[in-house]
Amino acid sequence: DQQVKQNSPSLSVQEGRISILNCDYTNSMFDYFLWYKKYPAEGPTFLISISSIKDKNEDGRFTVFLNKSAKHLSLHIVPSQPGDSAVYFCAASRNDMRFGAGTRLTVKP
Amino acid sequence: NAGVTQTPKFQVLKTGQSMTLQCAQDMNHNSMYWYRQDPGMGLRLIYYSASEGTTDKGEVPNGYNVSRLNKREFSLRLESAAPSQTSVYFCASSELFGQGLFYEQYFGPGTRLTVT
Numbered sequence: 763d764q765q766v767k768q769n770s771p772s773l774s775v776q777e778g779r780i781s782i783l784n785c786d787y788t789n790s791m792f793d794y795f796l797w798y799k800k801y802p803a804e805g806p807t808f809l810i811s812i813s814s815i816k817d818k819n820e821d822g823r824f825t826v827f828l829n830k831s832a833k834h835l836s837l838h839i840v841p842s843q844p845g846d847s848a849v850y851f852c853a854a855s856r857n858d859m860r861f862g863a864g865t866r867l868t869v870k871p
Numbered sequence: 872n873a874g875v876t877q878t879p880k881f882q883v884l885k886t887g888q889s890m891t892l893q894c895a896q897d898m899n900h901n902s903m904y905w906y907r908q909d910p911g912m913g914l915r916l917i918y919y920s921a922s923e924g925t926t927d928k929g930e931v932p933n934g935y936n937v938s939r940l941n942k943r944e945f946s947l948r949l950e951s952a953a954p955s956q957t958s959v960y961f962c963a964s965s966e967l968f969g970q971g972l973f974y975e976q977y978f979g980p981g982t983r984l985t986v987t
Binding site: 794796798803857859861 | 913980
């Protein structure tokens with residue numbers, strides 16, 4: 763069963779605008795959430811995380827929001843840059859780590 | 872620092888052959904992990920090692936074995952490869968493993984394995 767879902771396989775935005783990537787989860791026991799970024803032929807790289815005791819975490823252009831009642835998290839990138847073009851995975855953890863299928867973000871100049 | 876390294880980068884096996892994927896990290900991390908990634912799916916945890924001397928099953932352990940050789944190295948073995956094991960395999964490591972939580976992990980570049 764897929765406990766972490768990213769329902770949008772792809773997203774295209776204009777440079778300078780906001781990118782919003784969404785993620786839903788089904789297991790209320792998850793208590794730590796992460797976003798990873800992946801370029802082709804490379805391993806994923808950690809981007810930002812949030813504990814279940816918070817509802818927002820910011821790091822520069824990246825902000826993650828957590829809505830526990832809706833079992834939903836989102837990643838906001840503002841402003842988007844062409845170098846942000848990559849596949850973004852959300853992940854949730856408790857006693858293991860579960861990943862979503864990823865969203866391919868394309869930022870157009 | 873090289874971070875997490877994996878060998879080989881590519882491998883083609885015939886059904887029934889065996890092989891070992893190697894992983895090493897130079898960040899002095901306690902915990903190491905093996906994942907597989909298939910098209911249209913996220914990464915799935917195969918096995919992990921919370922600390923040197925321990926290993927545990929993840930979400931998809933069948934058909935695999937692991938060895939935590941020392942703090943730096945964690946290998947994944949396919950005893951009798953099957954076409955269903957065609958995938959990209961990623962090794963990862965992390966500094967923190969406690970309170971039942973998986974924290975930020977550092978990934979290697981991956982091994983692309985094809986089983987014919």
